[in-house]
Each structure stands twice: as structure tokens, then as C-alpha cells.
Amino acid sequence: xxxxxxxxxxxxxxxxxxxxxxxxxxxxxxxxxxxxxxxxxxxxxxxxxxxxxxxxxxxxxxxxxxxxxxxxxxxxxxxxxxxxxxxxxxxxxxxxxxxxxxxxxxxxxxxxxxxxxxxxxxxxxxxxxxxxxxxxxxxxxxxxxxxxx
Amino acid sequence: xxxxxxxxxxxxxxxxxxxxxxxxxxxxxxxxxxxxxxxxxxxxxxxxxxxxxxxxxxxxxxxxxxxxxxxxxxxxxxxxxxxxxxxxxxxxxxxxxxxxxxxxxxxxxxxxxxxxxxxxxxxxxxxxxxxxxxxxxxxxxxxxxxxxx
Numbered sequence: 001x002x003x004x005x006x007x008x009x010x011x012x013x014x015x016x017x018x019x020x021x022x023x024x025x026x027x028x029x030x031x032x033x034x035x036x037x038x039x040x041x042x043x044x045x046x047x048x049x050x051x052x053x054x055x056x057x058x059x060x061x062x063x064x065x066x067x068x069x070x071x072x073x074x075x076x077x078x079x080x081x082x083x084x085x086x087x088x089x090x091x092x093x094x095x096x097x098x099x100x101x102x103x104x105x106x107x108x109x110x111x112x113x114x115x116x117x118x119x120x121x122x123x124x125x126x127x128x129x130x131x132x133x134x135x136x137x138x139x140x141x142x143x144x145x146x147x148x149x
Numbered sequence: 150x151x152x153x154x155x156x157x158x159x160x161x162x163x164x165x166x167x168x169x170x171x172x173x174x175x176x177x178x179x180x181x182x183x184x185x186x187x188x189x190x191x192x193x194x195x196x197x198x199x200x201x202x203x204x205x206x207x208x209x210x211x212x213x214x215x216x217x218x219x220x221x222x223x224x225x226x227x228x229x230x231x232x233x234x235x236x237x238x239x240x241x242x243x244x245x246x247x248x249x250x251x252x253x254x255x256x257x258x259x260x261x262x263x264x265x266x267x268x269x270x271x272x273x274x275x276x277x278x279x280x281x282x283x284x285x286x287x288x289x290x291x292x293x294x295x296x297x298x
Contacts, residue, residue, distance in 0.1 A: 051221045053244035072200045095202035107297025
């Protein structure tokens with residue numbers, strides 16, 4: 001039997017969140033957190049709107065999922081995020097003990113892999129899911145922003 | 150002329166915040182952010198109370214200072230924190246472009262120095278200010294917690 005709830009299905013939901021960020025003039029990164037095929041957090045980057053460097057999609061998703069679960073550890077959760085997490089977000093994910101991280105596009109400059117941020121030993125990482133779509137959205141954002149200035 | 154507003158003066162304020170965390174049963178870490186000798190944020194660890202791994206003292210201080218300033222970059226600010234920042238907090242401080250970080254006690258296991266988290270190139274770091282006081286508070290916390298269980 002085909003399972004409709006695969007990584008691509010959930011990454012599309014994260015991409016929808018990234019689109020919402022785009023519409024608000026935010027760098028288009030979206031995230032969702034899933035437990036047993038159920039989405040318990042949907043967030044997108046809000047650093048400009050909130051004037052807050054800590055308002056990355058992943059940070060909000062961690063807080064939101066913990067609120068939903070009533071506990072701060074996300075040991076049964078999977079995070080889907082459209083861009084490779086930065087040091088801050090990877091550091092937060094370390095504390096959360098999240099089970100799995102799936103990201104779309106890589107961030108060669110500021111991503112946690114390049115910068116060597118430590119994740120929790122139990123955290124599984126999958127990358128490259130819908131990477132082209134996520135990168136295309138990001139490129140479109142920066143081209144449009146350049147043209148506006 | 151003696152300047153009363155030195156690193157020790159401000160670290161004492163951060164230690165007062167750590168004491169507040171202690172009284173709430175939180176791991177006792179306190180932080181303040183200062184601009185031109187003026188305290189614009191006072192925070193302490195609230196991870197247990199808020200059920201949120203992202204609620205470290207430094208994270209709240211960054212958000213609070215940005216709110217006060219009306220802008221998200223802390224390029225004229227100094228953070229005083231009673232414990233060496235972790236990867237998450239150092240990653241947030243990287244994005245904030247903060248001018249200076251002063252911390253008291255080192256965290257050999259989970260501190261950003263051990264784990265190699267990258268700070269902004271313009272960020273100055275001072276360590277060891279009132280380190281003994283901060284470590285003593287931390288030790289007292291873990292001894293009391295052990296005795297309660």
C-alpha cells in the first residue's frame with residue numbers, strides 16, 4: 001500500500017509556509033513538526049516582522065510543538081524545514097532531542113553542517129527533499145528584492 | 150576617576166537574575182543586556198516554567214533588547230551572562246551582531262567554545278568575570294535538587 005504521508009508530502013506543507021513568509025517580505029523559510037503523521041506546528045520565518053533574529057521558522061516550530069505536547073522534549077517528532085538549519089536552530093534542536101530532521105535546500109555558508117553544530121546523538125537527518133523547489137523560491141525572493149531596491 | 154559601571158557591576162546584576170531562576174527551580178542562569186551603561190534587558194532561564202528548550206536567559210535577552218531598541222541588531226550592546234552560552238544562544242548572538250559578550254562560569258561540556266560555534270567577527274568575548282560566584286550558585290542548585298529527589 002502506498003503511504004501518502006511521506007517526506008515529500010510533509011515538505012510540501014513546509015513549502016506552503018515558506019510561501020507565506022515570501023508574501024510578507026520575509027526570507028522564505030517554512031517549517032512544520034509532525035508526530036505520527038499529524039502536523040502539530042506550522043511556522044515561517046518572521047525575523048523582519050517581529051524585529052527579532054531569533055524568530056526563525058524552526059525556533060517557533062519547536063516552541064509551538066512543545067506547547068502542543070505539554071512537554072519540552074520532541075523525542076517522537078520530525079521537523080520538516082525548507083532550508084538547512086543554522087547554528088542557532090540546530091542548537092535548539094539539540095536541546096529538544098528531536099527524533100528526525102528533514103530539510104530541503106542546503107545552506108553552504110551558514111548551515112549547521114558547514115559550521116559543525118552538534119545535534120543530539122539520537123537525531124536522524126535527511127536532506128535534499130524538494131531541494132530544487134525550496135532553492136527556486138529563495139532565488140526568486142532575492143531577485144525580486146534586488147529589483148525593488 | 151573610578152567608573153562604577155564595570156563588568157563586575159553588571160555581572161552582579163546578571164547574578165541577581167540567576168538567583169531569581171534558582172528560586173523558581175530553574176537551572177540558575179541570568180543575563181542582562183547593556184547599552185551605554187544602561188540595562189535594557191534583564192532575563193533568566195525559564196525552560197521549565199515555559200516548557201520550552203529555547204527559553205534560555207540569553208534568547209529572551211536578545212528578543213527583549215531588540216524590542217526595546219526597535220531594531221533586531223545589537224551592534225552597540227553588551228550581554229552579561231552567568232554561564233558560557235550554548236550553541237543555540239551563541240548562534241542567536243551571531244545573528245544579532247552583538248558588540249560584546251561577557252560571561253562568568255565556563256561550560257566545558259556544552260559551551261560554545263568547546264563546541265566551536267561561530268560568533269560574528271565583530272563580537273568581542275570576555276570570560277571569567279565573577280566565575281566563582283556563578284559556579285557556586287550552579288553547584289548549590291544541583292546539590293539541592295539532588296537532595297529533593
